[in-house]
Amino acid sequence: SSRPRRRVNPGFRRQLELYEAMGCAVDTGSVLYKRYRLEMLSQRLSEPQDLPQEVFAVDPTTVCQTVNTEVLYRCRKCRRALFRSSSILSHTEGIGPTAFAHKRITDSARLSGSGQEKCTSYFIEPVQWMEPALLGVMEGQLLCPKCTSKLGSFSWRGDQCSCGRWVTPAFQIHKSRVDEVRTLPVGNFQKANT
Numbered sequence: 001s002s003r004p005r006r007r008v009n010p011g012f013r014r015q016l017e018l019y020e021a022m023g024c025a026v027d028t029g030s031v032l033y034k035r036y037r038l039e040m041l042s043q044r045l046s047e048p049q050d051l052p053q054e055v056f057a058v059d060p061t062t063v064c065q066t067v068n069t070e071v072l073y074r075c076r077k078c079r080r081a082l083f084r085s086s087s088i089l090s091h092t093e094g095i096g097p098t099a100f101a102h103k104r105i106t107d108s109a110r111l112s113g114s115g116q117e118k119c120t121s122y123f124i125e126p127v128q129w130m131e132p133a134l135l136g137v138m139e140g141q142l143l144c145p146k147c148t149s150k151l152g153s154f155s156w157r158g159d160q161c162s163c164g165r166w167v168t169p170a171f172q173i174h175k176s177r178v179d180e181v182r183t184l185p186v187g188n189f190q191k192a193n194t
Contacts, residue, residue: 034125035089038169057087059128072181073122073173078147082178087124094118094164118163121152121172130154130171142173151177 014036022030041055060072060081071085126134129145139155151173153159158168 029086038089038125041169055126056128056131057083057125060084062128069183072183073178074181075144075147075149075151076177076179077149078144079179080144080146082129082144082151082173083122083124083127087127089123089125089167091123091161091165091167094161094166120162120176121174122178123161123167124171124173126154126171142171149177 018032018036019026021032027033037055060083072081073083073085074081130142133140133142134154138157140153141150142152142154143149144151152171154169154171156169158166159170159172160166161172
């Protein structure tokens with residue numbers, strides 16, 4: 001009351017809101033926490049030279065497969081494991097084709113897009129196999145580490161999803177370039193269902 005112009009730092013307020021959204025506990029596995037950590041990192045970087053190792057999700061090829069309900073995503077061309085469902089950073093759906101008005105999309109293009117899935121890509125946290133591609137550059141292509149086919153792109157400044165939402169930073173993998181593999185427990189054996 002002695003200083004009416006004093007306010008809470010907006011960054012600190014955002015951290016408190018994040019803490020509350022995570023149930024008043026720091027959950028490093030939370031999608032909210034992962035997105036916040038990447039946003040803070042992208043604001044500090046002008047040219048990403050040395051990225052902290054905790055930013056990267058574990059490469060699924062280096063971890064033994066356990067009985068798990070997690071979905072595994074593989075390269076559609078060579079079947080190399082790329083990331084798990086826990087690495088997907090969901091976002092709220094955008095306003096659709098009207099977000100692309102600056103690109104002057106015609107009415108026929110808008111009509112052909114209706115009825116289809118709005119988000120045509122997965123936005124994920126960086127995975128260990130991406131590290132060589134991310135160092136020293138702000139944006140570029142994401143290639144399969146085994147067969148080098150194009151999987152998507154990345155930009156520390158952000159990119160627009162097909163649904164119209166701007167995602168920052170963006171590590172975008174096109175859904176058409178990967179296969180979803182679910183393991184189904186069958187007795188004492190596991191069966192992969194693609």
